[in-house]
Amino acid sequence: MARNPERRTALLDAAIEVLADEGARGLTFRAVDARAGVPTGTSSNYFTDRDQLLSQVGERIFVRLTPDAASVDTALRPEPSRELVAELMRWTARRMVAERTCYLGLFELRLEATRRPELRDRLTTVLRADLDENTRLHLAAGMPGDAETVRLLYLALTGLFLDHLTVPGLHAERELDELIDTVVTRIVPTDRPPLTASGG
Template identity: 65%
Template sequence: MARNPERRIALVDAAIEVLAREGARGLTFRAVDAEAGVPAGTASNYFVNRDDLFTQAGARIHVRMTPDAAEAEVAMRPAPTRGLYVDLMRWLVRRMAAERTGYLAFLELRLEATRRPALAAELNRAVRAEFDANRMLHLDSGLPGDSDVFLTLYLAMTGLMLEHFTLPEVLADQELDELVATVVHRIIPED
């Protein structure tokens, strides 16, 4: 097994690009090698099999999608109001749009996890850890609403992003920032 960590990251990032563009069926070692611009056979030196490649892509996707800690700290500085929640959710949408490839690859990984137990375990671990961390941030920050409000907002925003990235024409007559505000205003209690 090859030990160059920079090349491994480049290969996993290439796998994420392939997933977003071609789906799970298109994720082959050959496609990853071509996307990464490395000699044929390179990916097979870094990953035991496709399951390993999928699992490592699942772990890497969260690194790519996690906001910079300093940016998150700045975003949380204003008073914890419903208005701040609208701003935070808009920030989330902008970050996800900026990492569109990662988000689409993540959707592919979620579907593939229904067929690959190791990938399912990795995604369940990573998504649950992120969910718990965000719920604790919500509760500790003084933002309005309890744990159930956080859960409802999480589910609503997940659905909104799924719709936006996969079938954008369905809500094309709606401004995305206004949809976000509507979701937050319907779920988060007034200040």
């Protein structure tokens, strides 16, 4: 049977909403069909089983979360500096807020991956590729710091975003941008290396 790619995308977007709202246990074909407003049984015509649905939901989340190349190029135009790193992190945070459902869905997928080795392997591959690409962009742009700097930013901001989306009151006295600035200041080195004892 020929399948409509637009319908598949709509089903995956509906599945992301179900995942974010009800968790992995609530992600059934019937729930996806209801959320997408299509006849019962539609999802089962597009996905062979729940594992395939979960895997393709993960791929769709990363498609939605990945900024287009032109936006990345524009964001990287200013002179490389620690302040630019902070601005890029704030830009990421704004995209996170705009795609809140996707990030919550991704957190649910991470939890589900602890019980599904194939999903874990797929998420590991995709997340590693994303981290590698961020590292490549950071170094190619001449930003301060090295690959380990990018890894530490990733670890810190993943935790920060998790708190912001799941327990926003935990840091209620501090704005997200302020927390990002603190993270970047503590992790990213100053723009210029310190002078040696000889002044060279």
